Amino acid sequence: MRKTKLATAVSLAIAGSAGMLNTAQAVNVNPDGLGEVLLYPYYSVRNNQDTLVTVTNTTADVKAVKVRFLDGQNTKEVLDFNLYLSPFDVWTGVVTATENGARLTTPDNSCTVPAIPEDGVEFRNFEFDEPAEGVDTSLDRTREGHLEIIEMGVVTDSPSFAPAMAATHNGDGVPNDCSVLEQAWSGGGVWRGDGNVNIELNPGGLFGHGLVMNVSQGAAYAYQATALDNFFFFDPDFGFPFHTDPGTLLPGLQTADTVSTVFVSQQGATNVPTVVNSTWVNGLDATSSVLMHNAVMNYFVTNESIGAGTDWVITFPTKRFHIQTAIPTPPFTETFTADGACEPVGLAIWNREERAQTGGLDFSPQPPGGNALCWETNVITFNNSSVLGSALELNVDTSSVGPDGWMRLSFVNSIDDDHQLASLEGNTFFGLPAIGFATQEYVNGVDQAGVLINYGGMFDHAFSRQISGSGT
Structure with a gap:
């Protein structure tokens, strides 16, 4: 097909779908793997397996992100915490089996709130059977599921409060002071009343991978997380509204912008690639x-x-x-x-x-x-x-x-x-x-x-x- 016909078809699809929406303001799956939201389809500690999770910040900003592990049966939260990524930082975590369930450990120095102990933190079943589900509510159910990582904003410094500097790694490769971030969420901390303090806009630039490993079998299965870009609606008058307490259920996949963009390559008999914008x-x-x-x-x-x-x-x-x-x-x-x-x-x-x-x-x-x-x-x-x-x-x-x-x-x-x-x-x-x-x-x-x-x-x-x- 001639390039002019293809360009015309794409333009008509955009115009006819949502009144010339700007795709930069619409939720979409980024085929290049970078985004604000990362979806990891699987973790497991069954069958003598461990699961390694990584997320990378490709930007020069300090990022506040929500890390949320969910069980595979009914997607109930089994672990949730805030992670603060230094510029160009990589965070890694390993999910391993315990006697009854699963545990997350990390060799990483990046700041988390709450802090992850050296011997790790065990997955929880507090949400199971709420409401009554009629399925297994034991910790065994935490051994298999999926996870999501959602950016909550860019952390900035002010004369009276410097959380970005605290989270940034120094010359020794460790954050300057993770306790500053913990105190900001503790008691009457500055983030306890308003999590948007020292949070600005410049979203995206995250990518991640999962690796399910079976050492005894000599096998490993690696995948790239699905990246959603332009996820949130940004209003310059109100800023970024989703820097939330550690352990809360927000932000989530339901808090996206209300417009979306999808690229479809196989629509119609002519196989003309189509951009579908929707509200x-x-x-x-x-x-x-x-x-x-x-x-x-x-x-x-x-x-x-x-x-x-x-x-x-x-x-x-x-x-x-x-x-x-x-x-x-x-x-x-x-x-x-x-x-x-x-x-x-x-x-x-x-x-x-x-x-x-x-x-x-x-x-x-x-x-x-x-x-x-x-x-x-x-x-x-x-x-x-x-x-x-x-x-x-x-x-x-x-x-x-x-x-x-x-x-x-x-x-x-x-x-x-x-x-x-x-x-x-x-x-x-x-x-x-x-x-x-x-x-x-x-x-x-x-x-x-x-x-x-x-x-x-x-x-x-x-x-x-x-x-x-x-x-x-």
Whole structure:
């Protein structure tokens, strides 16, 4: 296609969707991996695994960020704290198993409030069963889930209060004085009454990774966090409103700006890339819209001759906000029960030579009502290979096509069109807001010299989008 036609198509999409919105003021997924909000689809300490989490500040500013770990069943908070990143700083944390649950430790010097003890801080189950959920409320549930990191603003100094200087690393590679930040949130501290004191605007520039490690198996699965950019609405008259107390539930994915931007490359028969700008009743829908997909695709390898196994992780980061009320809000359709909040999905599978499955494909154990994903963090294994050893696991039997191939998991079908989210302009997004990846392991034992020769890898999911309306 000629460049002039492409430019015209994109311009028309912007103009027709939301009155020439400036995309710099709209929530979007940054394909370059930098943003204000980072979504990590999985952590686990099951199956002798540990999870390493990193976040990097690529800017010359001191950043205040919220770090929040969430369980995989119903996305209840299991640990939350404030992190203060020095300019160009990297923070690392490691989640490991305890006798009953999980613990976060860190070798890092960056300031946190509260401070993380040398022996770490254990995950909590205080929020479980509030309200009554009918599922496990023990600490074991904290061993698997996902996490989010949300920037709360840039920390600045004033003549009477210098928190940015306190958080900045000195020549020895340690912060000047983390106690200044702790005292600012203690008792009558300057941040206790108004967290926006010494907080200014200049958001973005964060990136992060997760690494699920199984030392005994000689395998590690690394992924890049999904980055949301232009997340908050900034009013120069009011500043940044979301520098909150450590341990609070705000800011969250529901506190986004109410406009969003999505780039869609496969809309229509002409395959013209389209920019869809939308306005929403609330920030939650804006966040969900940029993560909406009608299908997820990836490979599976389970060949026994090479000791191969495959698991998929599919996480719904915003699901908890859509199902908290008696009537769930779109695009989700079910409230949470003892079986979870099960959303129907479709499965289609092929081997590497284009042979499709014969008959229907079913998860096992079978969720209520047929094939469905019931949790906020879902793990799908193939042919019972169980790479991650998840307690949230569903199995797919691919014997009709063989041990290796690829699968399309769809959130939309011709019968059930409930998985929709409609903007104020009439842009309709089909599917569910999902992120995730696939893991593959190859277990080859040890060689003649006794050297472990197992290995593993991570593969990003491929996603498709389906959007109809004035913006497409």
